[in-house]
Amino acid sequence: MDWQQILATRTQRMSASEIRELLKLLDQPDIISFAGGIPDPDLFPAQAFSDAMSGALSGPKAGEALQYSVSEGYAPLRDWIVGEMGRLGVPCVRDNILITSGSQQALDYLGKLMLSPGDTALVGWPTYLGALGAFNAYEPRYVRFDPDTNRPPESYAEGAEPGRVKFAYLSVDFANPTGRTLDAAARERLLDTAEALDIAVIEDAAYQSLRYDGEALAPVLAREIARRGEIDACRTIYCGSFSKTLAPGLRVGWVCAAREVIDRLVLLKQAGDLHSATLNQMAIAEVAGAEFDAHVEKIRSAYCSRRDAMLAALDAHMPEGVSWTRPEGGMFIWLTLPAHVATVALLERSLETERVAFVPGHAFYADGSGQNTLRLSFSRTDADTIAEGITRLGRLIAAAI
Structure with a gap:
């Protein structure tokens, strides 16, 4: 049966979530993942x-x-x-x-x-x-x-x-x-x-x-x-x-x-x-x-230290020409690279050579723009792993620039 001929027009605007697909990488133990913006299960009550x-x-x-x-x-x-x-x-x-x-x-x-x-x-x-x-x-x-x-x-x-x-x-x-x-x-x-x-x-x-x-x-x-x-x-x-x-x-x-x-x-x-x-x-x-209040205070403390570790690593290892946000909370830091760097291709190289995952930024734009942006999440990664992952990512981006 040709299902396409009976599908509603709305299905033409449905596509797989790039983030959900990237979450599958969490099963690969050698991948340092900054992709999934999800809580740390070790902190669940x-x-x-x-x-x-x-x-x-x-x-x-x-x-x-x-x-x-x-x-x-x-x-x-x-x-x-x-x-x-x-x-x-x-x-x-x-x-x-x-x-x-x-x-x-x-x-x-x-x-x-x-x-x-x-x-x-x-x-x-x-x-x-x-x-x-x-x-x-x-x-x-x-x-x-x-x-x-x-x-x-x-x-x-x-x-x-x-x-x-x-x-x-x-x-x-x-x-x-x-x-x-x-x-x-x-x-x-x-x-x-x-x-x-x-x-x-x-x-x-x-x-x-x-x-x-x-x-x-x-x-x-x-x-x-x-x-x-x-x-x-x-x-x-x-x-x-x-x-x-x-x-x-x-x-x-x-x-x-x-x-x-x-x-x-x-x-x-x-x-x-x-x-x-x-x-x-x-x-x-x-x-x-x-x-609730006591638990939220616990996770705030943990995530705050991880955010600080990622910001420190970015300051130390990102090459000139890269900028990023400095959030007061949440789980994410947003990077903007020079206009000629396409982060979709960068992710492919990163997974092959540096074994670091992130989310290319174009997925968050309704028009598919933002090809030179990417999202990093710090919520699931400890400080030492963050430092190692950002070191690798900085090396990769420096080579791409």
């Missing part, structure tokens, strides 16, 4: 989760843990998130929270909720590859969003017909892939632009808890609540996750937004997977309630 799941399955809630549940999510977990959002300056109630199967599902549902073919999505340049993958299925047009500049809002709508601009998507704290953080003034300009265009704001907060130094900044949603008085009057949709703080394998994230948005997302959840795994939600609620 495994015993706490073992105890939480055992308790859920052996106690009076065993039936609840193994049963179908409400689409909105496990009530005690949603209540914990309400408290956490309050600490971030986002007063809300349980009805403002939807539990999702990771924040990636939230991005998929938001694309499905808002995008028709030909509509415009404003995204960073570069931006999170997973967001592009989620939105691509709904056939949008992408426009570069520049909240760091005073670009007139109306310019973003130019050429948007026959669709219209629907939302701006940004990771505002220690963004994947660049590690950059949007400053307070840029966050206010983001809201100004969204109001002028009457569009939604999708705030991807996957890395917000991973600040190592510098002053914490209020989320965009908190800033909009300060303007409008309450969350139900806001256009900002906050996407949170336990994947970078507690455990990615349990696939638990959340959306915090106006009740009208949550109600519509619940309908998509009901049609998609009914609800996220109840046992996983119960375990997350137990572990988060008992030790």
